[in-house]
Amino acid sequence: MDRMLDPDPASMDTEAMYNQLLLDAASREGFPMSPDAAKDNVLQVVPKPGFCLKTKDAEGKKIFINVCHADNVPAPKDMTDNELLKLLDSEDPFGFRIPMSLGEPHAELDKSGNGCTAFDVVVNPGFLEKMKTSEVFRAFFLSVTLEGIEDKYNQTLSRDWILLKNKRFVGTLPEQRIRSTSKPLIMEMDNSAPALPKTPKFDAEDLKARGQTPEYRIVQDPAEGHPEYLVAEINLPKVKTVNSVTLDIGEDRILLETRSNVYYLDIYLPFYLLQDECGAQFNRKTRILTITMPVQPS
Template sequence: MASIADTSLLSAELQEEEEEEEFQRLLLQATQKIQRSMPSAAESKPIHPLPGFCLKTRTSSGEKVFVNVCRSSHIPPPPDLTNEELACLIESENASTFRIPMSLGEPHAEVDKSGNGCTAYDVTISTSFYNKIENNRFLKDFFITVAMEGLSEKYEMDVSSQEWRILKNRKFMGSIAEQTIRTKSKPIIQEMDTSQIKEETSNPFQSPASPSAATIPEFAIVAEPSISHPDRLVAKISLPKMITVRSLELDLGEDRIVLQGHPKLYHLDIFIPYSIVPEESRAQFHRRTKVLTVVMPIQRPLLLP
């Protein structure tokens, strides 16, 4: 009897081991399937900026700083505004909604014409935008102010955004290094059947009325929570003519949303007043209500001392 009991116990243990192995195998398959369906991390690509013009400024301690303003066709241009529209925007409460896409390169040590050490930075903007500011002093001064403030914040430099001069006989200081920029991330749009969409009420950015409503969808963007610097943005885009999620293409930049609804049903291209994290964003399309919801985490602001 003892041997029979031992055999039965051994069989039970073997069965439990087999069930555990099967469970682990199914768990691994499910995990791999989920990983394959998740959006891939933001891709990057190298660019080779072309020289433009060179700025000279100084820190509060008197150290020389040079800024090489470069151009590249791989950088998107900002919205096309007239001087009057830009001036009105600057004076309004929505000044932060105007963003100039630019790549801020790492500092590199150089030697000036006197043989003294100095620091240079490369700032790359869109080629088309560069050509525009070359013939527009107001826009050029505005861009330089924004670029200097961006460098000061990113690298904690103590330089003035107002005290600088453009060098006449030098297009760049030292050499222009290759830069790596992040390409757009395309989050997978998941389809929902019966889940309810929560109505948002805090800080809506409602789309303006447009005569071309057939191509520009109605949308609203809300900040959560409703504070000075929220944790995320939630965009709700109404797409009543869409039949399947397979006809939607969504591109997210750090401060831009581009949506295409094929075949040529919808097109949305907007800038947003925050820096989002494209690779952590997610999107869902509700088949019944025809509403696309995009949840976008916001990058935390740089804390300066």
């Protein structure tokens, strides 16, 4: 089955990309939902102000990020500063994930009456308090948030940001639609999974003609037992646009080819997929293709 790739991360559901960085939430209290929201299994909540960050885009225009909180957003794993620093130095720097909800940009006026843009990002209130006392967690969160905005809205933001001392938010805080159920975090595929069938072998000339095998990894969710999802991350540093990539997702197979035979990947999976529900997106900044693949129940 040929799968269309989305060339623009801004048009994708943010769950699919970050991993980091998945923008999910879980319901803890009953909030009124519109019929459309109930159909999509989401809650409508008004964020509460926390603190505000000021930065600039590539054109020098002011950008404000309102860091807010809501009880509906789950807290991340409890961790000390030293544990986070050790994790960031490890081979799995994305092992710590922050549940958050990133709203749409909205036009506002700064204190001088000039136009600016504001983004609202909502986190758990307990985690907001942790950021107020921990520079390590605050810096990590703001780095993740800036990268998330850049990828989702195709912007470049300055890292010379300033925390506003006397202003908790800029403009208004519109309602946000937050998912009332969240998917488990993606974890590494465990070693107890069935062995992968061997990829067909080709001689050196065949491999050269087909292209270089890219670096990739496959993870499963949940980490143990039969997974609900498989996620493949394929590193394609020589690819500038997805228009040059052809992706075929089979019942238990991923076949990727590129124009001019730059890359070629043909791998079999140890589980059967729900092909029609599979999706893929290409991050033009990191040059990583992420494929999300729901797995057929056992």
